[in-house]
Amino acid sequence: MRYSLLRLVAQAFKGHRGWTPAWRDPAPKPSYDVIVIGGGGHGLATAYYLAKNHGIRNVALLEKSYIGSGNAGRNTTIIRSNYLLPGNEPFYEHSMKLWEGLEQDLNYNAMVSQRGVLNLFHSDAQRDAAARRGNAMRLCGVDAELLLTDDVRRMAPFLDFDNARFPIHGGLLQRRGGTARHDAVVWGFARAASDLGVDIIQDCEVTGFIRQAGRVVGVETSRGEIRAQKVGMAVAGSTSRLANLVDLKLPIESHVLQAFVSEAIKPLIPGVITFGAGHFYISQSDKGSLVFGGDLDGYNSYAQRGNLPTVEHVAEEGVAIMPLIGRVRMLRSWGGVMDMSMDGSPIIDHTPIEGLYLNTGWCYGGFKATPASGWCFAHLLARDEPHEVARAYKLDRFATGHLIDEKGQGAMPNLH
Numbered sequence: 001m002r003y004s005l006l007r008l009v010a011q012a013f014k015g016h017r018g019w020t021p022a023w024r025d026p027a028p029k030p031s032y033d034v035i036v037i038g039g040g041g042h043g044l045a046t047a048y049y050l051a052k053n054h055g056i057r058n059v060a061l062l063e064k065s066y067i068g069s070g071n072a073g074r075n076t077t078i079i080r081s082n083y084l085l086p087g088n089e090p091f092y093e094h095s096m097k098l099w100e101g102l103e104q105d106l107n108y109n110a111m112v113s114q115r116g117v118l119n120l121f122h123s124d125a126q127r128d129a130a131a132r133r134g135n136a137m138r139l140c141g142v143d144a145e146l147l148l149t150d151d152v153r154r155m156a157p158f159l160d161f162d163n164a165r166f167p168i169h170g171g172l173l174q175r176r177g178g179t180a181r182h183d184a185v186v187w188g189f190a191r192a193a194s195d196l197g198v199d200i201i202q203d204c205e206v207t208g209f210i211r212q213a214g215r216v217v218g219v220e221t222s223r224g225e226i227r228a229q230k231v232g233m234a235v236a237g238s239t240s241r242l243a244n245l246v247d248l249k250l251p252i253e254s255h256v257l258q259a260f261v262s263e264a265i266k267p268l269i270p271g272v273i274t275f276g277a278g279h280f281y282i283s284q285s286d287k288g289s290l291v292f293g294g295d296l297d298g299y300n301s302y303a304q305r306g307n308l309p310t311v312e313h314v315a316e317e318g319v320a321i322m323p324l325i326g327r328v329r330m331l332r333s334w335g336g337v338m339d340m341s342m343d344g345s346p347i348i349d350h351t352p353i354e355g356l357y358l359n360t361g362w363c364y365g366g367f368k369a370t371p372a373s374g375w376c377f378a379h380l381l382a383r384d385e386p387h388e389v390a391r392a393y394k395l396d397r398f399a400t401g402h403l404i405d406e407k408g409q410g411a412m413p414n415l416h
């Protein structure tokens with residue numbers, strides 16, 4: 001059923017009783033061409049592009065809980081393509097272009113809102129680094145603007161410009177960046193994939209892999225065995241657990257990241273603003289809540305909840321950048337389990353085990369990557385070769401030393 005204004009009006013006359021479910025709820029079949037494990041944004045986008053771009057429709061998407069129950073439904077919804085390194089920039093710009101046409105493509109309102117992403121800087125050295133990043137972006141055809149203090153003051157007069165420790169000297173602005181409603185992205189991909197024939201199977205946990213002559217030929221699940229020619233993993237923070245089932249050791253650590261939402265206030269924040277002297281980012285939802293987050297909790301965990309010291313730390317950063325936030329009440333917070341790679345960049349590649357493919361290492365930043373991640377993972381699964389914008393995301397780069405260390409912090413997953 002296509003969504004449109006006419007359809008809405010027609011349904012209004014019928015008391016909205018004629019809407020069909022957004023996606024089918026099929027029982028698993030004994031076998032498929034491809035199984036994608038993980039019903040987050042990345043898994044669903046992969047299943048959708050397998051069907052749409054490659055005509056591979058005999059696909060099962062297996063999710064242990066409900067779709068969007070992982071990081072896809074827990075993030076702070078920021079999308080941007082302001083990357084520095086050649087391994088990253090074309091990939092994230094590809095993603096940004098897909099975001100720009102996503103709602104028409106999926107026929108679903110994902111509330112993609114290009115309100116701008118502004119990264120503040122607080123010292124001369126940081127300004128030079130921002131100028132360098134902006135220049136690198138523009139060389140790749142991506143929009144970037146270097147703003148000085150007065151420009152930022154006009155955009156966001158409520159910031160603490162003359163803070164003694166962190167005076168604001170300006171910011172790097174990507175106007176095409178912004179936010180998208182995370183769970184609508186999940187639902188939109190699910191509906192579009194299901195329409196093309198993909199079986200979306202919820203409450204179906206993968207508990208083991210079926211192997212024949214070393215090759216993966218299917219999975220064991222809480223709903224029985226399911227066979228497939230190819231199996232792709234897109235399970236974010238659960239990657240190392242799942243890989244353990246097939247004795248695969250990966251350069252991934254799982255860490256908790258928290259997000260916070262305040263009570264709703266009148267429109268205040270024009271886009272996304274990030275603090276340059278700490279890890280703090282904030283935007284305002286359409287309902288009026290301030291949506292913000294900070295750093296990882298700082299220890300390895302598979303729990304989808306965080307600890308109080310990080311709540312205090314993030315609140316302090318918020319007050320340092322915009323003191324008025326001290327008068328706003330915090331409503332909710334939650335945690336997600338991040339798949340932190342050793343260089344802060346993702347992996348989209350074969351594993352050393354035939355028939356098994358890997359999509360992981362998204363760290364803090366995989367929401368913005370959702371469309372391109374699905375596009376490139378589908379390409380790899382369908383053609384057995386990497387997509388050109390994801391060529392650098394190889395698993396063996398940690399052995400060969402071809403790291404993509406966007407932050408220049410070395411093999412410190414807790415800092416990426």
Ligand SMILES: Cc1cc2nc3c(=O)[nH]c(=O)nc-3n(C[C@H](O)[C@H](O)[C@H](O)COP(=O)(O)OP(=O)(O)OC[C@H]3O[C@@H](n4cnc5c(N)ncnc54)[C@H](O)[C@@H]3O)c2cc1C
Nearest residue numbers: 040041042064070071072075076078206336365366367368
């Ligand atoms: C608090 C927070 C804020 C963030 N903010 C941003 C942001 O502003 N911008 C940005 O770009 N990124 C952000 N991220 C990161 C982003 O959310 C993730 O990188 C991205 O969502 C990960 O991909 P995914 O959506 O496929 O993962 P998930 O949604 O976690 O999907 C993985 C799925 O696999 C399922 N699964 C696990 N094990 C199994 C199994 N054995 N069998 C079957 N299914 C299984 C899980 O239940 C889960 O649904 C944030 C993350 C968090 C937690």
